[in-house]
Amino acid sequence: MTEPKISVTEDELHAYVDNELPPERRDDVEAWLAAHPDDAARVQSWRAMAEALHARYDSVADEPVPKRLEIERLVRQPRRWMVGALAASLVAFIAGGGAGWLAHGVAASPSALQSLTGEALVAHRLYVVEVRHPVEVPGSERAHLQTWLTKRCGWVVFAPELDATGLKLVGGRLLPGPTGPASFLMYESASGERFTVYSAKADSETTQMRYAAQDKDGALFWADRGVAFVVSGSSDRERLTQVARLVYDATEKHGG
DSSP states (O other): OOOOSSOOOHHHHHHHHTTOSOHHHHHHHHHHHHHOHHHHHHHHHHHHHHHHHHHHHHHHHTOOOOTTOOHHHHHHSTTHHHHHHHHHTOOOOEEOOSBTTTBOSOOOOHHHHHHHHHHHHHHHHHHTTOSSOSOSEEGGGHHHHHHHHHHHHSSOOOOOOOGGGTOEEEEEEEEEOSSSEEEEEEEEOTTOOEEEEEEEEOSSSBOOOEEEEETTEEEEEEEETTEEEEEEEESOHHHHHHHHHHHHHHHHHHTO
16 A cells, blocks of 8 residues: 555544545545554544543433423523533532632522533533534634633633643633523543533622532532633542642632
C-alpha cells in the first residue's frame, strides 16, 4: 500500500474513527496511517476514548422518551421534561463541608438550583460522549472563547487553568439556560476523563456549595453574585471536589 499523494487532514482522521469517512478516501487514510505511526497512535487513542465514553454514557442516550410527552408540549416547553426528570432523580443534595470556602451565604431556592443543576447534567451527558464536536470553540482559542461567551451571556465568563488537576481545556459552547443563555466549558485529562463547567444567571446572589449525584455522574454547584456554577464529572466526591475547588478559587480571583 503506497502513501497517498494528498495529505490526510485531522478532520479525516476523526471521520475515519467515527466511520464517517467517504469510501473513496478510506484506502488513502489507511495508507497514511501505515506510513505515519504518530497519527496511527492518535487514532488508536481516540478509538479507545470513544469506546470508554460510549460504554459509560450510551445507556443514557438510549433511554426512551416518556410516552406522556407529546410533540406539542415539547415545542412549548422544550426543556421541562428533561430537567424535571433529572432533577427528580438526583440522589443527594447536601451542603458541602469546609469552613469559609463551601459555606458563605444563604442557600437559594432548592427547586431553582435543582432545575439549573439538572440542565447542567443534561448538557454534560450530551456532550462528553462527543469525539469530533464536543465544543463550538476549541480550547486553543481561549481568549476568543471567553470574550464571546462573556458578550453573549452578560457576565464575565472565565475559563480557568486546571492543569493542577491534570485537566486541559477542550473548549466551550453557548447553551440555552433556564432563564437565558448559559456558558458551557469542557476539560479533559490525558486518560480521557472529562469535566464540564456550566454557568447561568441565578436568582440569589450567593449560596452554599452543594453536591448532587445521579447514576455515575456527580456535580458540585453554587451561586456567586447572581451567577450559578455547576461543575459536573466523576461521581468520585474527592476528585470532583478537587476540580470544583480550583474552578471556584480561580473564578473568585478573576473577579467572577
